Amino acid sequence: MSAVHDDHLLAPEALGDERAVEAALRPRSLEEVVGQHRVRDQLGLVLEAARLRERAPDHVLLSGPPGLGKTTLAMIIAHEMGAPLRLTSGPAITHAGDLAAILSGMNEGDVLFIDEIHRMSRPAEEMLYMAMEDFRVDVVIGKGPGATAIPLEIPPFTLVGATTRAGLLPGPLRDRFGFTAQLEFYDASDLDLIVHRSARLLEVSLTPEGAAEIASRSRGTPRIANRLLRRVRDYAQVRADGVVTHEVAERALDLYEVDPLGLDRLDRGVLDALCRRFGGGPVGISTLAVAVGEERETVEEVAEPFLVRLGFLARTPRGRVATPAAWAHLGLSAPEGAPLGSDPGLFDVD
Numbered sequence: 001m002s003a004v005h006d007d008h009l010l011a012p013e014a015l016g017d018e019r020a021v022e023a024a025l026r027p028r029s030l031e032e033v034v035g036q037h038r039v040r041d042q043l044g045l046v047l048e049a050a051r052l053r054e055r056a057p058d059h060v061l062l063s064g065p066p067g068l069g070k071t072t073l074a075m076i077i078a079h080e081m082g083a084p085l086r087l088t089s090g091p092a093i094t095h096a097g098d099l100a101a102i103l104s105g106m107n108e109g110d111v112l113f114i115d116e117i118h119r120m121s122r123p124a125e126e127m128l129y130m131a132m133e134d135f136r137v138d139v140v141i142g143k144g145p146g147a148t149a150i151p152l153e154i155p156p157f158t159l160v161g162a163t164t165r166a167g168l169l170p171g172p173l174r175d176r177f178g179f180t181a182q183l184e185f186y187d188a189s190d191l192d193l194i195v196h197r198s199a200r201l202l203e204v205s206l207t208p209e210g211a212a213e214i215a216s217r218s219r220g221t222p223r224i225a226n227r228l229l230r231r232v233r234d235y236a237q238v239r240a241d242g243v244v245t246h247e248v249a250e251r252a253l254d255l256y257e258v259d260p261l262g263l264d265r266l267d268r269g270v271l272d273a274l275c276r277r278f279g280g281g282p283v284g285i286s287t288l289a290v291a292v293g294e295e296r297e298t299v300e301e302v303a304e305p306f307l308v309r310l311g312f313l314a315r316t317p318r319g320r321v322a323t324p325a326a327w328a329h330l331g332l333s334a335p336e337g338a339p340l341g342s343d344p345g346l347f348d349v350d
Contacts, residue, residue, distance in 0.1 A: 009231065009256055010224055010264045010302070025198050025226055026072045028079060034197065035190035035222075036069065039181040043073065046179050047080045056109050057081065058178025059132055059159040061117075063166040065305070067223030068183040070162035071115065077160055078111040085111045090119035099124040100139050100152070103131055108155035117161035118168040125173055132159055132176045185220030185309075188212070194222050195229055199244070204233045209246035217253055219262040219306055231256055261310065261329075266294065268330075270303045271312060274322045275330055282319030 027033045030047075033040050043060070050057035060077060062070040078085035086102065093099050093114070106112065114120070120128070131137050135154045161177065163169060174180070186194070192208075192215040199206040214232060218225035229244075235252035236244045257265045273291040274281055285304070289296040304320070307313035312326040327334045 009227065009258065010219060010262065010267075010306075021230070022223070022226070025201055026075065028076070030076055030080060033069070033072075033076070034193045035186045036183055039073075039183060043077070043179070043181060047077065050081065056083075056156045056158045059176060060161070061166070061169075061174065061177035061180040062160065062162045062183065063180065064164070064183030065185070065221070066164055067221040068185070069222060070183060071113070073181070074111070074113040074160040074162065077158065078113075081109065081111065081158070083109045083111050083158075085113060087113045087115070090114060090116040093120050093124045095121060096123040096127045097139075099127050099131075100137055103137055103154050104152060106154055106157045108157070110155075110157045111160060112157055113160045113162070115162045116164070117173075118163045118165050125170060128159075129172055129176060186222060187220070188215050191215035191218050191220070191222065191225045195225050198226050198229055202229070202233065204229065205236075205243040207243065207245045210244040210249040213246050213249040213253070214244075217258050217260060217262045220309075228253065228256075228258065262306070263310075263329075266292065266299070266303045267307060270299060270307065271322065271326050271330060274313070274320060275327055275332055280327070280334060281321040282316055284319045288320060 030040055030044050046057055046060070057077070060074075062073055064070065074087075075085060084107070086106070088102060093102075099120075102112065127137050131154055135156055137152050137154065139150045139152050159177075166174070166180075166182075192211050195211040195214050195218075196206065198204075199211070210232070214228050215225060218228055232244050232249050232252040235255065236242050236248050239251075240248045253259075259268070263271075269292040270288055273288060274283060277291055278287075285300055286296050289299045292299065304313065304315075307326075308315065310325070311323055312329060314321045314323055322334075324334060
């Protein structure tokens, strides 16, 4: 389970009561979705074909890092099909009976969204196999030799599963999804459009340069872009004239310790500890977490993925290693004997 705290401005997960704010900014249809062009086109075909056949669409699996719009796409699928959406999550389904209770209340054409589907219990997964394929579940009444399985027919429905770790899904479950979409991080131009759209909805005065500055520091994630926009809006209202310009955005994000590359205090702390205290590594993730005073899960799930994407940190069989780019970003020179490059096979294993 994630140990991300509310004080991490660049955390990809929704923080605190942020979901209520996100709901007002979500696109309502595929036409309103910015970015993810390949997924949007493919999903549009799946839904249009289902409408023409007057049948429920195939089950859909959405995978990718948090904050990229998996829940939004699930809501759009239900909206496009004119069907009710039922929401739950993998951790909430701890027994097969929990899933049976949900499925027994489904109507024909309903869309069932299971977030973090990889965290479902194994008995519930096995029940879901039959429900997805045959639209039927066997409800077991009683225990031991006297137990009786009662078949329960379920109207055709569409399951939308979301996961940040598709590799943890059992093969039989993955194979039952008719369409799988892998969401990618957004580029700066798409994030720029998202910031402009959110600013209109939030009634924030925004210049193109201000939007570009926010987008460039958002780590390729719409959720983070919207969060930064709200913090910059606060700064503009309190310490400026209410207009988010490039200068205002720059000053606000500097105040919140988000640098031009999108690194925050935690990211820089990890790099600083790795380079200054441990000579560039290799060092274990638990040791790094202790060095920066954070939980291991926070460092591993919030800071590390972005540092790896930027090419500042490498995961090796012996631990985490700083790259030349990390040393340069800190304004340091790598010492003689730094681990990177000293062993041609160092990066062969993740």
